[in-house]
Amino acid sequence: MTKITFEDHTGQCVTVEAKLGSTIMEVAIQNNVAGIVAECGGACACATCHVYVDPGWMDTVGPPGESERDMLEFANGVRENSRLSCQLKVREAFEGLIVRTPAEQG
Ligand code: FES
Numbered sequence: 432m433t434k435i436t437f438e439d440h441t442g443q444c445v446t447v448e449a450k451l452g453s454t455i456m457e458v459a460i461q462n463n464v465a466g467i468v469a470e471c472g473g474a475c476a477c478a479t480c481h482v483y484v485d486p487g488w489m490d491t492v493g494p495p496g497e498s499e500r501d502m503l504e505f506a507n508g509v510r511e512n513s514r515l516s517c518q519l520k521v522r523e524a525f526e527g528l529i530v531r532t533p534a535e536q537g
Contacts, residue, residue, distance in 0.1 A: 432448045432449065432450060432451070433448070433449050433451065433521060433522075433523060433525050433526040433527075433528075434446055434447070434448060434449070434526060434527060434528075435447055435449045435455065435458055435521070435525065435528050435529075435530065436527070436528070436529045436530070437459060437464045437466075437482075437530055437531075437532060438529060438530070438531045438532070439465060439466050439531070439532050440466070440531070440532065440533060440534040445462070445464060447462040447464070449521045449525070450521065451521050451522060451523065452520060452521060453520070453521050454473060454516060454517050454518070454519055454520055454521070455480075455482065455516035455517075455519040455521065455528075455530060456469050456473055456480040456515075456516040456517035456519075457473065457517075458521065459480075459516060459532075464532070465532070466532030466533065466536065467479075467480050467482070467516060467532060467536070468480065468536045469516075469517060471517075473517035474517075475498055475499055475502050475515060475517060475518055476502065477502075477505075478502050478503060478504075478505040478506040478515060478536075479506075479536040480515050480516040480517045480536075481503070481506040481507070481509070481513060481514075481515060481516070481532075481533055481536060482513070482514055482515075482516045482519075482530040482531060482532055482533070483510060483512050483513055483514075483530065483531040483532075483533065484512045484513075484514050484528075484529075484530055485512075485528070485529035485530065485531070486512055487529075488528055488529060488530075489512055491524050491525070491528075492514065492519065492525075492528070495513075495514055495515070495518065496518065499514070499515050499518045502515060503515060506533075506536075507533060507535055507536070508533050508534070508535075514530075516530065
């Protein structure tokens, strides 16, 4: 288990326990985190699980793969630290990770 903090666009934070090997999207859905829709269920086909990785965590999390990059083009308000949370598998190095949810998905 590792702790992940989700912060919404208003600055409200929730910290939850995340199982190693789960995706950040699954962790968000299991914990009713607002702001993650995940229409496609994690198939990298909807971009409604878009999150912003805290800039201090970018090196640990790493860049998106090619298919994720393609799908991110359909997300709103994409920035350099944008990732699709269904493509982020929780690992031990993510202990304390902070991700932010966008004001809107889709
Ligand atoms: Fe659809 Fe992540 S849940 S792209």
